Amino acid sequence: MATQAQAVRMALHYGEENLGVTDIFGEDVGAPLGGVFTCTQGLKTAWNAPLDERGIIGTALGIAYAGGRAVAEIQFCDYIFNCIDLLKLCGNVHWSSAGAYCVPLTVMTPVGAGIHGSMYHSHSFESMMTHVQGWKVVMPSNPLDTYGMLIAAMKEPNPVMVLLPKALMRTKGEEPIPGEPDDEKELNARINAPVGVDRTNWRPRWPDGLTDYTVPFGVARVRREGRNATVVSYGRHLNLCVQAADELSAEGLTFDVIDLRTLYPFDLPTVKASVEKTGRLLVVNEDTEVTNFGEHVLRRAIDEAFYSLEVPPRLLAGLDVPGVGLAWGYEQYSVPQAADVKAAMRAMATATT
């Protein structure tokens, strides 16, 4: 099975060949490194940008204006915060020009904690980004969705922000990406750049059968079905929720576990239907908890299904600290861990009304 990084690579390759992608660029995105997480190894349109995030987003916008199609990477979302004005511009071009221009552009950036990244390789970005208009915002939890949402992004006439949970970069999926070789070793041999040797003459041998597999925006996926509570999550923490649901079934507790996948526009009907069924709602993410995107999910769910709620709907999110510290304890106690997720789900399912 492909890893998330390999899924990105294959999707971008498909985009270069079939969806008009002209430029894949960012810091260290080109040869020889192919991205700090190897996501852009071997791609024919990949190139190294100057160390200037504002220049990256601005250039990407210009490429879109001129009819190109860029996939721009910000090396870590931790370094995107000097560009929020430019993201806003990308998102308002179509509206402010009364439809004259559009901004077909994909930005991808690794997010979240989980790799001992310290204060500046652990940021989350979904709360701030969903507050920026004119973008679609996605955050996959597995390689297959990563592939399918990147394909969707490269077909979009609007800017799309693809948030890649960095802790999942090397994680394999449970479902194959259509067209990937059955044999993992073969996949690695074909598309992983060799390590420890000169890569100058290395070329990938892309799998032949890659497809147009597309995950449409705005459609959640129900990963587990159950009765006792609804859990809404995405990205890395979605997997913790699934795991906890499986474990809690031993205690007789079952959950609807909803993988939002797209955060803007998010799939309210699916959330609503589930809450109406279970009467309980827990939203889980790892962004800091003040003005957190999960609070938006809660608010919209309350708007739609307040009278179905038996107990207070809750958010489990990161502590409101200025950063995730490097030492083990900081991450452990400021970012929800597997045990915290499980405890919060159990509490939600068993809270007395």
Place this chain on the structure above:
Amino acid sequence: MATQAQAVRMALHYGEENLGVTDIFGEDVGAPLGGVFTCTQGLKTAWNAPLDERGIIGTALGIAYAGGRAVAEIQFCDYIFNCIDLLKLCGNVHWSSAGAYCVPLTVMTPVGAGIHGSMYHSHSFESMMTHVQGWKVVMPSNPLDTYGMLIAAMKEPNPVMVLLPKALMRTKGEEPIPGEPDDEKELNARINAPVGVDRTNWRPRWPDGLTDYTVPFGVARVRREGRNATVVSYGRHLNLCVQAADELSAEGLTFDVIDLRTLYPFDLPTVKASVEKTGRLLVVNEDTEVTNFGEHVLRRAIDEAFYSLEVPPRLLAGLDVPGVGLAWGYEQYSVPQAADVKAAMRAMATATT
């Protein structure tokens, strides 16, 4: 009565004289203009910065490091979005340095719509800013609070973001600022720079009796008391809520109208107590509605007082559009207006359970 702009001016004067303020700076903040809203006219430490918001925030941080105390202005919050990384840095210096450094710094910036400002003089900023850690965030609704919260800001060892509703800049308060002359004409003659003539030799004659009047952070003010619902707001919209409450009393509906004043940390106990009393909660602001600070207020209120809620708590906020358009209709239909506020309050108070 002093206007909000005059309140700022007097508070900053008090700060220069008594609270160690060394630099008041930003674009066009110095003579001869004294700020695009006249907030910094006549101040002895005011100076004009280069047109570079990143330089402004960076320099302000440096001034704090070196033991100075700056009040930096971003001309409109619409132009602060290229500095979010620097605001985050200001907010994490104390934590990341394990307490070695602090960042005593006040940033003030005009926010919100209401002056036909079009797409880039109408932004709100509280949702994004409350998601940035390490800052206190305030948004006054009247000149007296503006004065008192600026005084508090200039005493703080932490960075404070003062969001000034731009539509209130020329609005007078109902309560005098301690020390301001009783006669409004006298106040104007003393501290308003002359219009249409050369200001080179103009000097303000500051009122003698200005005081240390301080509005503590984190303390809301209940502006109206009532039974039928709790309304939480701040800034410009708080006044619309008060007005609506007064009008709706004719219909026999009364409200607790809470002026949060400080958004971070916000006064949850006051909100909670009120919701427990009224059983109904409406939060009103003008920021766009997705991942909106008002959703945080709702979430915390639900955490604390879910079982007191008789009907769904609601948020009334701006539409999720890429900007407030210039033509009358855009602002009218995308930003909550007085009639919308009144209708939402009536609906909240009268919703059947």
Place this chain on the structure above:
Amino acid sequence: MAPSDDTAPADARTWGEPVTDALKLRLHDAMVQARLIEETMIRMMRTGHGYFWIGGPGEEAWGVPLGLLVHKGTGPAHDFLHLHYRSSAIVLAMGAQPIDLLRQMRSTVTDPYSMGRNFVNHFAIRHWNIVPVTPTIETQYVSAPGTAWVQRRFGGIGVSIVNGGDAGTAEGDFASCLNWSTRPGQELPVLILIAQNNWGISTPAHQVQSSADLAQRAGGYGIPHRVVDGNDPIATYEALREALAWCRYERKPFCLQGNVARLYGHSSSSGALRHEEPDCVATFEARLVRESTLTEATARAVWDRWQTHIHAALEQVKTEPMPEREHVMLHVLAPAGSQN
């Protein structure tokens, strides 16, 4: 579809027609038109037919020559323009209809640039590659390398032209433009303009700029640069012609600064009052009369013709509808299949 006048000259090393009397008259005509439109819009603001005015009166000798020299059309074969809010003379000299500027000034729903959403002089004209004018100062300098990058790959003679004020060069984005335009072996055809009017709102340049010659900053990146008297349309025209030929055929950046006037102050916020600054239209007209290229009577006729034209346009605009509730949510997201 896009009008396109693909008039690449046979001799690949020059660009634009030489200065003749006919050209001088065209320059004069376009300068008068631009001035009158701006003055009309200032009056509209004063009389309640618009909320806010900002624009370029005083920059006609800088803008008109550029407008005449643009290789206009759609797509990378043609020039891209990344402009700011004082660029009306450029856009009008390219052939924009006066009535459309008045529409944006009045925020009518018929405003083709923004449907009444943006301030006046915030153009967005896709068929001429005029990308949306950003209200944020200097951000146009980071999108310009993007269009130029596509043009570099495309080949041809299309360049990207970016225009902005002096104070704005303090934003790091100006430096980003210089840097991205000069990656070794990947140099970009960007004409980097600076309209030096010695002010940023109320802040005089000498308080915040180490030197009035801002173009020399390009020198640190090996970019050829020059300062020209932006009040003299002939000087400007010649300088732009040369600079554009360089960018087009060398496929490399050039930085040109024009020293211009801010004739009505910053904007309506500061009253839009007439200031004691050089008036390039009057000076140029006097010179043409002195040189007998123009008589006073023909000059007067030019003013009258545009005055009449603009008056009629204004009357028309006053009858046009304003945006309503149903326009608010239009264009929030582009529909599938949209393209530039």
Place this chain on the structure above:
Amino acid sequence: MAPSDDTAPADARTWGEPVTDALKLRLHDAMVQARLIEETMIRMMRTGHGYFWIGGPGEEAWGVPLGLLVHKGTGPAHDFLHLHYRSSAIVLAMGAQPIDLLRQMRSTVTDPYSMGRNFVNHFAIRHWNIVPVTPTIETQYVSAPGTAWVQRRFGGIGVSIVNGGDAGTAEGDFASCLNWSTRPGQELPVLILIAQNNWGISTPAHQVQSSADLAQRAGGYGIPHRVVDGNDPIATYEALREALAWCRYERKPFCLQGNVARLYGHSSSSGALRHEEPDCVATFEARLVRESTLTEATARAVWDRWQTHIHAALEQVKTEPMPEREHVMLHVLAPAGSQN
């Protein structure tokens, strides 16, 4: 309270002691110390005593001379340092304790710079005006004018020193620093350093920089500038001495670039393997031996002494506690009365 060694020289026009044999030995000693600490920390990372390593081996000839020349102390009378993550040699030459770097490397709660929160080499030393090293590239260049502004007003000879890499100069913040340091009549005493190692992670400088001489960008702002061989501690020392004297007494900016080596690659992410680059410590030591300033035996003794010192420090650090739950929310907000 802050240690302070206010040793302003009598002759106001020079700064720092001249190069003598004694000084050369001090330079050598400090360079060895810095190298050994970095190599120890790389080993710590490999053996599980730290999650991540980034640092400055290869930049000793650039950092040590600066560390010796800093006017160290607290407050605007002394120098402020706005450093980046390859600045260990500077901080060690100033007198920082090796054990403290090891503490940060191991993320112990005793780490005095960040209490185990930040990556190694992210210093924050208030008593020496070393402001927190920012993990964000180049933002130190926008805070430096702020401390220098206070120093300008304060008078005296304190300056602000900002250090960063070559690739980072592409961020607009580098230009902001040049601009804010040169407002006419308000020039700031900032020593603007660039450590040019020809790489930004995996991206070679020649792909993204128009010229290897980045200091010349300062020329566009009228700032004197110079490039020095950053592998030669004597050349660096002399250049820094001069540059610092200029900043201190002219109260104006200077831009100095040092061409340095990146001896162990970017960081532990790229393996922290030894690269084929000039080794300034070995070269300098060989030269001192050749010049008979040092014997091979005394040189060996220097290495041994530091090795022993560092080994003991490491053993100590291994016994120290890690942050726990109660440390997470400490320092989120500064308590009332806090001051710098």
